[in-house]
Amino acid sequence: MTLEIFLQNAANGITLGSLYALLAIGYTMVYGILRLINFAHGEIFMISTYFAFYGTAIFALPWQVAFVVAIVLTALLGVVIERAAYRPLRDAPRISALISAIGVSFLMANLGLVIFGGRPKTFYRPPIFQVPIELGGVRVVALFFVIPLLTAILLVALNYIVYKTKTGLAMRAAQWDFDTARLMGVDVDRAISITFAIGSALAAVGGIMWGLRFAEINPNMGLFPGLKCFIAAVFGGIGNISGAVLGGFILGFGEIMLVAFLPGLAGYRDAFAFVVLILILLVRPTGLLGDKQRVKV
Amino acid sequence: MLDTNDAFDASGTNGAPSADLPALACESVTMRFGGLTAVDGFNLRVPKGALYGLIGPNGAGKTTVFNIVSGVLRPSAGAVKLFGVDVTGLSPDRIARSGIARTFQNIRLFRNLTVLDNVLVGLHLRREANLAEAMLALPRHRAEETQMAATAAQLLEEIGLAGVSHYRASALPYGRQRRLEIARALATKPAVLLLDEPAAGMNPAETEDLMRLITDIRKRFSLTILLIEHEMKVVMGICERMTVLDHGDTIAEGTPEEIQRNERVIKAYLGGGAVARA
Amino acid sequence: MAEQRAVHPLLKIAVVCGALILFFLVLSWGQEHWDAYTVRILNLCGIYIGITLGLNLCNGFTGQFSLGIAGFMAVGAYTTAVLTMSPAVKQAVFFIQPLIYPLNSIQWGFLPALLMAAVVSGIVGFLVGAPAIRFRGDYLAITTLGFAEIIRIVFTNIVPITNGALGLKGIPPHTNLLWSWGFALVCIAVMVRLMRTTYGRALKAIRDDEVAAEAMGVNLFFHKNLAFVMSAMMAGVGGGLLGNLITTIDPNMFRFPLTFTVLMMAVLGGLGSITGTVISAAAVTIAMEAFRALEEPRVILGLTIPGVPGMRMVVFSVALMIVILFYPKGFMGDREFSLDRVKRLAAGLDRTNTSKQG
Numbered sequence: 001m002t003l004e005i006f007l008q009n010a011a012n013g014i015t016l017g018s019l020y021a022l023l024a025i026g027y028t029m030v031y032g033i034l035r036l037i038n039f040a041h042g043e044i045f046m047i048s049t050y051f052a053f054y055g056t057a058i059f060a061l062p063w064q065v066a067f068v069v070a071i072v073l074t075a076l077l078g079v080v081i082e083r084a085a086y087r088p089l090r091d092a093p094r095i096s097a098l099i100s101a102i103g104v105s106f107l108m109a110n111l112g113l114v115i116f117g118g119r120p121k122t123f124y125r126p127p128i129f130q131v132p133i134e135l136g137g138v139r140v141v142a143l144f145f146v147i148p149l150l151t152a153i154l155l156v157a158l159n160y161i162v163y164k165t166k167t168g169l170a171m172r173a174a175q176w177d178f179d180t181a182r183l184m185g186v187d188v189d190r191a192i193s194i195t196f197a198i199g200s201a202l203a204a205v206g207g208i209m210w211g212l213r214f215a216e217i218n219p220n221m222g223l224f225p226g227l228k229c230f231i232a233a234v235f236g237g238i239g240n241i242s243g244a245v246l247g248g249f250i251l252g253f254g255e256i257m258l259v260a261f262l263p264g265l266a267g268y269r270d271a272f273a274f275v276v277l278i279l280i281l282l283v284r285p286t287g288l289l290g291d292k293q294r295v296k297v
Numbered sequence: 298m299l300d301t302n303d304a305f306d307a308s309g310t311n312g313a314p315s316a317d318l319p320a321l322a323c324e325s326v327t328m329r330f331g332g333l334t335a336v337d338g339f340n341l342r343v344p345k346g347a348l349y350g351l352i353g354p355n356g357a358g359k360t361t362v363f364n365i366v367s368g369v370l371r372p373s374a375g376a377v378k379l380f381g382v383d384v385t386g387l388s389p390d391r392i393a394r395s396g397i398a399r400t401f402q403n404i405r406l407f408r409n410l411t412v413l414d415n416v417l418v419g420l421h422l423r424r425e426a427n428l429a430e431a432m433l434a435l436p437r438h439r440a441e442e443t444q445m446a447a448t449a450a451q452l453l454e455e456i457g458l459a460g461v462s463h464y465r466a467s468a469l470p471y472g473r474q475r476r477l478e479i480a481r482a483l484a485t486k487p488a489v490l491l492l493d494e495p496a497a498g499m500n501p502a503e504t505e506d507l508m509r510l511i512t513d514i515r516k517r518f519s520l521t522i523l524l525i526e527h528e529m530k531v532v533m534g535i536c537e538r539m540t541v542l543d544h545g546d547t548i549a550e551g552t553p554e555e556i557q558r559n560e561r562v563i564k565a566y567l568g569g570g571a572v573a574r575a
Numbered sequence: 576m577a578e579q580r581a582v583h584p585l586l587k588i589a590v591v592c593g594a595l596i597l598f599f600l601v602l603s604w605g606q607e608h609w610d611a612y613t614v615r616i617l618n619l620c621g622i623y624i625g626i627t628l629g630l631n632l633c634n635g636f637t638g639q640f641s642l643g644i645a646g647f648m649a650v651g652a653y654t655t656a657v658l659t660m661s662p663a664v665k666q667a668v669f670f671i672q673p674l675i676y677p678l679n680s681i682q683w684g685f686l687p688a689l690l691m692a693a694v695v696s697g698i699v700g701f702l703v704g705a706p707a708i709r710f711r712g713d714y715l716a717i718t719t720l721g722f723a724e725i726i727r728i729v730f731t732n733i734v735p736i737t738n739g740a741l742g743l744k745g746i747p748p749h750t751n752l753l754w755s756w757g758f759a760l761v762c763i764a765v766m767v768r769l770m771r772t773t774y775g776r777a778l779k780a781i782r783d784d785e786v787a788a789e790a791m792g793v794n795l796f797f798h799k800n801l802a803f804v805m806s807a808m809m810a811g812v813g814g815g816l817l818g819n820l821i822t823t824i825d826p827n828m829f830r831f832p833l834t835f836t837v838l839m840m841a842v843l844g845g846l847g848s849i850t851g852t853v854i855s856a857a858a859v860t861i862a863m864e865a866f867r868a869l870e871e872p873r874v875i876l877g878l879t880i881p882g883v884p885g886m887r888m889v890v891f892s893v894a895l896m897i898v899i900l901f902y903p904k905g906f907m908g909d910r911e912f913s914l915d916r917v918k919r920l921a922a923g924l925d926r927t928n929t930s931k932q933g
Contacts, residue, residue, distance in 0.1 A: 390795070398791070407784055408778045409783050428801070
């Protein structure tokens, strides 16, 4: 393997890693506050790409507007899902909420199939992102720089929100204990809604980036990235935003490198994430950056 | 009648339990959670047949001790001994099989099972028929099921829950749920019974009933009982001796009278938050 | 309490045997005389009853939420297929890479093949369950889902054993109504028997509160794995029957939508009710076929209305959401059909139903 090929793969890895990171954050934030795997997160990601697609294709909006609108709509979608499918089950046994999440996920994927049709659609790629750049013998497009950069900016913004604002404080308080938070004057419902909104918005950014990068979208595209990104979140330490980012990067990067170094195992590419999951749960279930938790008796 | 002897054969002393071998002993038990030391060098000797109390302000480490003894937690250091046999760090089910049973601070019944079934689960660990015999409904299994049903019914009778055996456990009023939890623990044929705040949430009349129940079962089932309790009436009323914990340290040990006069205890309670009611 | 005349046990056995014989006679006749479509649906009903009972055992009765059932069905399906296909067919089907020795030259009867499917899926079930079972709730779900996906991906790649993505064709169509409903009845019998024993109670105790169950001496590793492995075996045999019914299988059949379908059947019927599972598995199977019409183009009054692919699953997903949000216990909750209850209902109870009978 030449340096060139390695760098090319590294570029792919960083891109995929960023995308996974963006998606993983949504999982970890929701899990941190609700102790629920939002199975529907992958579908939220999928639908955001369609929002953007229809914005540019049908409504002929300029892409900047279409993308922003898609992000906003997706954030709203996340809030609606929480309100309709998860909130009513907050006091129900955990399994009910889990089943509900699975149901929503499946419903949205199939609804997507029904409404959008099964044939993949081509995502609009604004020329500005396709400007070719050559660096160190590696040929990429501008997008390869935009993605990690945007991810980094969003992370800084997110960190600011979570650790330096009152809203973030409310979210963190709700993570520990609802009743205590309420007694402290925190509007728990609002904190949860905001969590979903932010997580979904980040998924939408990821979705749009995904569309720009891979150009093809279809209603079933949410399942695997969804699973892998949840695994990334677990790997990094569920409930921990930095952990999710770390996990996303490692998983995305690792997946590309696996295929690059061991092309014979290319067919097992998707299994990589699952193997990582099983290993991390066996070796260090709280994830790389997580802290030990314990069942109260 | 439930015979405690077939649960646990007191230890390594050729069948005859030594008179001064405590039923339950903790030797320098320490529990650290990360930077926090919940229990530090804890020692305990509960003589056979005693009704022993473990008291202390909230957060003192009492339930942690219970969790260590019952196998939920593995201590960072120290040993737990049952009639001299080291049972430290065994899993909770093996501890139960050795002869230690417990109830929980927040009642943990099998909510969707009937009262009778709750008790029957307690009898499961003493089963002799294996899975194959059970699935094929062979005679030994069927006889055992009949026996278990009879034992459970009798136990419920003695605890005073016979009339409600077919009720769902979650349908019982609070006081009776506590009794059921105790009945279930008794079904495991323990030598030592750990009761975690059994009087919590009870009114004075229920508390009286409970005190009677505890002293009663101690005699009838030949138990050694270790009791965590905040309700001073119960502790001073029925415990013969007690240990007082505060922030993981033992600050006093003795009879109720001695404890009530102990200055460190008084300070811990009045300073720490829980008000001592004698 | 209503008076009960003691029924002589021999009479009970005679009645049950008589009913069974009659049942199987009807099925034999039906296999020959009913139209192929009906027979196929009835076969699927029987098979899914057994598989869903397996899921219910693990997820419902023991409270171990596993999403791996498609994986075990795959294991069972491939095991039976490879064992029952004739060497000639195998040679034709495995044209990219031949099937390994000795599998390429053997051909077993259906029953031994199914039993082998049970054994293999049981072993795989243990390999998955033993490490996974220590996790709670969502983690167990995602881990088992991961394992199921790994199984599928592995099957897609180990061409000399499974023929990879091409799948298997020409599987002998051994499955008939006797086999599928025999399977269903065996599964029902196993479940009913298990739940009547102390082991069944232990499983339910684990579901309700595993900390307390363990404190009462129930060994979690043994009992959870018991449920898990039995569930995997039932899924494996069901998968085998399925393979020999539809005669072609490929790894893509055994993806998450299959798990979802079985899960939905269990939830709709009531996670914790054998009766509920039986009813809903049959009902959903039939509905699935009926709703297929939604996805086919139809001609009404001379107009061709295009089919809407995916509509079936939308309907079922919505049904699942409605159930989980408004009737979380499903159709039967955790109640079972019992003659006692029927008699009491018939006698006309006017007592209000307090939450008594569990």
